[in-house]
Each structure stands twice: as C-alpha cells, then as structure tokens.
Amino acid sequence: MSTSKLRRVNDLDEYRWSVVQNRDASAAGSxxxxxxxxxxxxxxxxxxxxxxxxNVEFFSTPAEATAAGYRACRRCxxxxxxxxxxxxxxxxxxxxxxxxIDATVDIAAFAAQCGYNERHLRRRFTEVVGVPPATYVxxxxxxxxxxxxxxxGSVTQSINDAGYGSSRAFYEHGAPQLGMTPxxxxxxxxxxxxxxxxxxxxxxxxxxAATARGVCxxxxxxxxxxxxxxxxxxxxxxxxxxxxxxxxxLVDVLASAVRGEGDASTLPIDLAGTAFQARxxxxxRKVPSGETxxxxxxxxxxxxxxxxxxxxxxxxxxxxxxxxxCHRVVRSDGALGGYRWxxxxxxxxxxxxxxxxxxxxx
Ligand SMILES: [Zn+2]
Numbered sequence: 001m002s003t004s005k006l007r008r009v010n011d012l013d014e015y016r017w018s019v020v021q022n023r024d025a026s027a028a029g030s031x032x033x034x035x036x037x038x039x040x041x042x043x044x045x046x047x048x049x050x051x052x053x054x055n056v057e058f059f060s061t062p063a064e065a066t067a068a069g070y071r072a073c074r075r076c077x078x079x080x081x082x083x084x085x086x087x088x089x090x091x092x093x094x095x096x097x098x099x100x101i102d103a104t105v106d107i108a109a110f111a112a113q114c115g116y117n118e119r120h121l122r123r124r125f126t127e128v129v130g131v132p133p134a135t136y137v138x139x140x141x142x143x144x145x146x147x148x149x150x151x152x153g154s155v156t157q158s159i160n161d162a163g164y165g166s167s168r169a170f171y172e173h174g175a176p177q178l179g180m181t182p183x184x185x186x187x188x189x190x191x192x193x194x195x196x197x198x199x200x201x202x203x204x205x206x207x208x209a210a211t212a213r214g215v216c217x218x219x220x221x222x223x224x225x226x227x228x229x230x231x232x233x234x235x236x237x238x239x240x241x242x243x244x245x246x247x248x249x250l251v252d253v254l255a256s257a258v259r260g261e262g263d264a265s266t267l268p269i270d271l272a273g274t275a276f277q278a279r280x281x282x283x284x285r286k287v288p289s290g291e292t293x294x295x296x297x298x299x300x301x302x303x304x305x306x307x308x309x310x311x312x313x314x315x316x317x318x319x320x321x322x323x324x325x326c327h328r329v330v331r332s333d334g335a336l337g338g339y340r341w342x343x344x345x346x347x348x349x350x351x352x353x354x355x356x357x358x359x360x361x362x
Contacts, residue, residue: 012058012130013058014276014313015304016031016044016058016130017053017309017310018130020051020056023046024045025044025045026127028044028045028088029043029092030091030095030129032058032061032065032078033057036057039070039071040072040073041059041066041072042073042075045076047076048073048075048076060096066079086114087116090114091125091128091129094110095129098136107133192235192239193211193238193239193241194211194238195210195211195246195247196208197209197244197246197248197251198227198228201254201255202259202348203220203349204221204345207219207221207227207228209235210247213268213270214268214270214271215267215268215323216269216272217231217319217320218254218320220322220345221341234319254322258322259352260349260352260355265285265323265324265325269324273319276302276310277314279303280311281324283302284298284315284318284325284328285324287329290357293330294330295311295329295332295337296308298311299311312337315337321340327350328350
C-alpha cells in the first residue's frame with residue numbers, strides 16, 4: 001500500500017490547506033499541492049479550480065510531487081524557480097535543510113550567513129510556513145516516523161529513520177503527534193479494550209465509549225445499532241464490549257449534561273487526534289456551560305488566528321460530543337455554524353445550557 005494513500009493530517013497540513021483555500025501566494029515555494037483526481041500539482045495561489053480537501057496532498061518540493069506521479073500544472077508552473085524575493089528564498093532553503101533526516105539547523109548561523117536578523121527570519125518563517133521553525137522540524141520527523149511505522153512496523157526502526165536522536169526524544173515529541181502510542185498506531189488500536197454503553201435522552205440516543213484512560217467516543221443519533229457500528233468501524237482492531245455497569249457514572253454525567261446540568265468536560269478523555277485538533281479540543285473544554293465562543297476566537301486562543309476554517313474542521317471531526325463541547329462554538333455573525341450531530345441538537349444543547357445558567361444566576 002502506498003503511503004501517499006494514507007490520510008496524513010497535522011498542523012502544517014491544516015495551515016497549508018487554508019493557504020490553498022485563500023489562494024495565498026505568499027507561501028509559494030515553501031510547498032506544492034497535488035490533486036489526487038487530476039494527478040496535477042500546483043503551487044499555492046494557482047488560479048485553477050479549487051480542489052476538494054480530500055483530494056489534496058501536500059509536498060515540500062516539486063521533486064516529491066513528481067516522484068509521487070504528479071505532473072506540473074501548466075497554469076501556475078510550480079516547477080519554475082521563484083527568484084524575486086530573497087527573504088522567501090532564504091525561508092524555503094531553511095525548510096529544505098530542516099527536512100533532512102539529520103537536520104540540526106543552526107538558525108542563528110543561517111540567518112547571519114544570509115544577512116538577516118535571526119528574530120526577523122524566525123518571524124517571517126512562521127508567517128510564511130504557518131508554524132515556527134522548531135515545530136516544522138518536529139512535524140517533519142513525526143511524518144517520517146509515521147510513514148516508516150506504517151511500512152515497516154518497527155518502532156525502533158522508525159525512530160532511527162525519522163532522525164530522532166533517541167527513543168526518549170521520539171516519545172516526547174513524535175508520539176504526541178500520532179495521538180496514540182507508537183505500538184498502538186502500528187496495529188490500529190489492536191488489543192485495546194474499549195467499553196461502550198448507551199442512553200436515551202431528549203436529544204436522541206447517545207452511545208459513549210471509553211478506554212482505561214478515558215472517554216474515546218460519544219455519538220448522538222437516532223439508531224443505536226448504527227452508532228455502535230460506527231464505533232466498530234472507527235476502532236476496527238480494538239475489542240469493543242458493552243459494559244453498562246462499568247460506565248454507569250459516565251451515563252449519569254452525560255444524562256445530566258444534556259439537561260444543561262453539571263459539566264461533562266471535566267471527564268478524562270482519550271482521543272486520537274493531531275496536535276492541532278488536540279489544541280482546539282482543549283480550548284473547547286474550557287468554555288463554560290451556558291457560554292459560547294466563535295470559531296475565530298478559538299483560532300485566536302490556540303495561537304493560529306488565521307486557521308479559522310481548520311478550527312471548524314477540528315470541531316466537525318470531534319469524536320466525543322458533549323465531553324468536548326464543540327456545540328459551544330458558533331459563527332461570528334451569531335449563526336450556529338455546523339454540528340456533526342445536527343443543528344437541531346446543537347441548538348437544543350445551547351438552549352438548555354443557557355436556561356440552566358439563567359436559573360443559577362438570575
Ligand atoms: Zn496550478
């Protein structure tokens with residue numbers, strides 16, 4: 001199986017996607033994007049038709065896109081050198097150096113060599129690339145490790161191949177990017193015991209699941225068996241078993257939460273997500289019941305004010321309804337925005353929470 005088929009998502013990809021969507025040409029040269037359905041790759045800012053997110057994959061260089069079987073777009077000519085902005089050139093060169101397996105780039109020395117102030121270069125790097133230099137290095141390593149893990153299945157091998165100096169460095173910096181510990185990632189959650197239960201509430205059937213570490217899924221719908229099947233599809237290698245007694249406390253908390261009582265966001269969670277998603281979800285868990293934030297405010301709070309759309313997709317992919325209260329995020333114009341489990345449900349949850357808050361603080 002080719003690794004390019006695997007959906008790889010991280011902060012950098014989310015940022016790059018927002019650049020593509022905005023046809024922002026300022027990052028041109030720092031990456032290219034390939035469109036799976038046409039096998040053509042473009043540079044950001046290309047005026048051609050916008051692809052669908054699921055058809056897009058990102059490459060650091062035109063050479064990588066070519067190696068993956070893409071042809072250069074005739075319109076934006078991504079393979080041609082952009083030579084009119086020396087500052088941008090320096091940043092792109094810095095990216096290329098950081099992508100090397102044994103990357104230990106001395107940014108101060110590099111800046112001096114190009115005649116730039118180091119702080120200025122770092123700031124410009126973050127503006128153009130979307131993440132600071134240190135994060136860029138970490139993401140590149142984590143991606144390499146993930147690719148090797150998928151293809152060889154060896155944790156030790158992938159730590160070495162990805163350029164981590166030691167397994168400790170990998171577990172500190174690489175593992176959190178994967179969302180699971182490396183051994184689990186390799187096997188797809190194999191051997192993990194996941195308990196689930198369900199309850200019927202005014203907003204519908206709620207199916208909730210947890211590992212030994214915390215809540216891993218909360219789904220809302222009308223058909224319990226469909227929701228359970230969804231869980232099975234999401235954790236194909238885990239052993240999923242119904243445990244109503246073991247999860248009775250979780251049921252109590254959720255039953256109260258849908259009436260606007262208590263606070264489900266204090267429950268321990270065990271969610272697989274990217275570093276970006278985790279940052280969004282953590283912010284959501286701090287929004288008190290009865291209050292809302294806008295997508296833009298969440299983006300600001302996680303330190304990526306331009307990533308408003310990426311925040312929206314992190315909300316839309318939230319695996320644990322209510323526990324990660326993504327229903328408390330609304331649009332700046334006051335409209336509800338979207339909700340994975342239906343707008344009527346979102347509106348009901350917000351209403352009961354507001355009512356409850358009014359009761360408590362008349
Ligand atoms: Zn193009």
